[in-house]
Amino acid sequence: MSIQDADVICFDADNTLIKYTCTDFPRLQYESLSRCLIKNGAPEELLTLVDAAHVNSFGCSGLIADFNTGCLLKLDKNCRILCAYHGLDKVDNLETFYGNPPIYQFSDIDKYYVPGLRWAYHTHFAIGGSVVWQACVELMKRGKYNLNSYVELSEALKKAVYANYLDDDRTGSEYYTEFYKNPHLYLTKVSDQFKEKLEILRSKGKKLVVVTNSNHEYTNFIFEYCYGAEWHNLFDAYVFTAGKPEFFYHENEMEVLSHLNLDGDAYKKGSSKHLKDTIGGHKYVFIGDHYIGDVQGPKKVLWSTIALIEEIYYEKSITSACNPLDIENAPYNKPEGDILNYYPLWGSHFKTEETRTFWWDFILNHADIVLSNINAVFDLFDS
Structure with missing residues (x-):
């Protein structure tokens, strides 16, 4: 399946739709x-x-x-x-x-x-x-x-x-x-342009779903801070306390959260099967930063997967959506300015001169596309 053909786009929340500060x-x-x-x-x-x-x-x-x-x-x-x-x-x-x-x-x-x-x-x-x-x-x-x-x-x-x-x-x-x-110390507000691009995706017939392991109180707080009080106008459904990665391959009981004042359907726990049975759609893609919960998990149920890995930017200055192998072969090119300073202790996130790192090889085996920044996701659905 082409990523572009997906009719349901599921997003992780923490470190995906919500960007935390790096220090x-x-x-x-x-x-x-x-x-x-x-x-x-x-x-x-x-x-x-x-x-x-x-x-x-x-x-x-x-x-x-x-x-x-x-x-x-x-x-x-x-x-x-x-x-x-x-x-x-x-x-x-x-x-x-x-x-x-x-x-x-x-x-x-x-x-x-x-x-x-x-x-x-x-x-x-x-x-x-x-x-x-x-x-x-x-x-x-x-x-x-x-x-x-x-x-x-x-x-x-x-x-x-x-x-x-x-x-x-x-x-x-x-x-x-x-x-x-002090949320201003820990959260980064999204731009109006980003919210407009989410609205454009919905105007193209895409259903946008938030699937997070966080509970609904915490999720509502971080989204209200980053997106504004009407953040839920941007999405079609929400799954809180999802329990990823088990969400993708165990049929846990799904609770309907009808008391929440959200646009769209809201659920607690459940499974990917319950989600598909409830909101419909045929071609699903999942976007997230957790290698097991957001990349391996959805791949097990044959969803397309997009991995968000910030190291691509910190090590190679790449900001566009890429095929994983293209990233591996790109030259090292650290960006100027204040970046995560862990390289002296642990080395490259991707590979040494001799071999790939374990988790980069894991991503190559489970992710269809890799992003360094959530903004790059819109490049995949432009046409």
Whole structure:
């Protein structure tokens, strides 16, 4: 199917239709998660061990925390370890941890978190969390965080993530109060031109659907700030708390949210099958930034997929919609100005001189088109 022929365009929200800031937002991730951990026994030093203003210098997307060794890993397409940090120190003797050649046994790739094994940090929404992992391991090495194992650390961090972001109660969160108080630090408003282009897509007969793992209260807040109070005039349907990637291949019960004052149909949970049965359409495309939830998930049900990967701009200055292989073959050309400064620690997001990185190879196998910026999506539907 040609992307242009899609009659239903589904968008992820966070870091897709909603753009978070590149410096203050990772700082908020780091600080809020750290405070949640401190409330449950982590040392106060966690807040200051990494200069929160430079979280991006330590983290990047596409890393894996290994609960066995405590290492944070970057892999190539064959799961050979390209780079590793144990706490804040680079690991030079990888063979000691992982054998020769140093290989990480990667299983359950369709899950970002596997209890007792690992945590895969995808996307820019997870940068702060990966740096918290590094900082906690460093404190354990120094004898200042008294946990029995890195598995125990993973359980503490999982609990903190739930309290900070996911618990409907919100009383244990250190994230929402600050986020709601100062949205200007963390969110980027969209232009009137962008909203007009969404309206043009609908005028061409395209149905536009928001499919997000966030709940409807949070989603409404971020869209009202970025798009204005009438943001819902731009879309035909919404799925909140979708539970991606399971949304695409499990038939969870769908709840109709008839009490919301939104234009279009609003749902909670459900599945891609329920969505198609409800709103119709034959040719679906999904656009998002999460490698598993937004790219692999929809590809499993044979939807076309568009991956939003900001590194294309940060490393190659590409702003147009591209075939993934064209991006791989493009020369490196860092843009001028203030960009994410993680290259000195982790290297290219795409490939080394010898091989592709694991997650870039993953994208090549699951994405039809790759964007560095959501604005480029309109180039695909211009004619």
